[in-house]
Amino acid sequence: EPEVTQTPSHQVTQMGQEVILRCVPISNHLYFYWYRQILGQKVEFLVSFYNNEISEKSEIFDDQFSVERPDGSNFTLKIRSTKLEDSAMYFCASAPELWETQYFGPGTRLLVL
């Protein structure tokens, strides 16, 4: 069964460094998403992406964040200058169409020291 994959599974970085989290969505899906879950808190929406453009973003998704689909398979989340409070699990999700079920990857655990 097709699934969303994410790399790396864990990333440790120093505050102020740039990180890139990678996702390979399910191959025939058109809508891509990033969510995060800070330890002990709810899963929160960050951004949605369709047709090479951001379609929605939350207040969390400020200028430090960017997303890109550099080729036909990868979908990346870049954090330009990480802060301590960016430490979280980051989940990528994809959906075949706008109003269809989103399928999640296993997540990347990001720790900012």
Add this chain to the structure above:
Amino acid sequence: DQQVKQNSPSLSVQEGRISILNCDYTNSMFDYFLWYKKYPAEGPTFLISISSIKDKNEDGRFTVFLNKSAKHLSLHIVPSQPGDSAVYFCAASGGAGNMLTFGGGTRLMVKP
């Protein structure tokens, strides 16, 4: 932000019995609801969904009920199995976009 709330952080059930997980929402723009199951160190796994035009959706052992007037949904698992032990998240979407708003999760423990 408490637009989607799961009031029970945990639930313990005997194997073979029914598990009922509850979820309340406040945003009347929500029109699509989903349940996800999550094991530690894994991403949320889709279980079942329901559109606001229905009040019940069934898939094998899993049934989701939606009460729009009460802004309440529930997930029934019958019969419960030890492998069902996980954290269950309720999520909702609607309005202008398809972003999911999640509840805080309920940890279900099914005892053999």
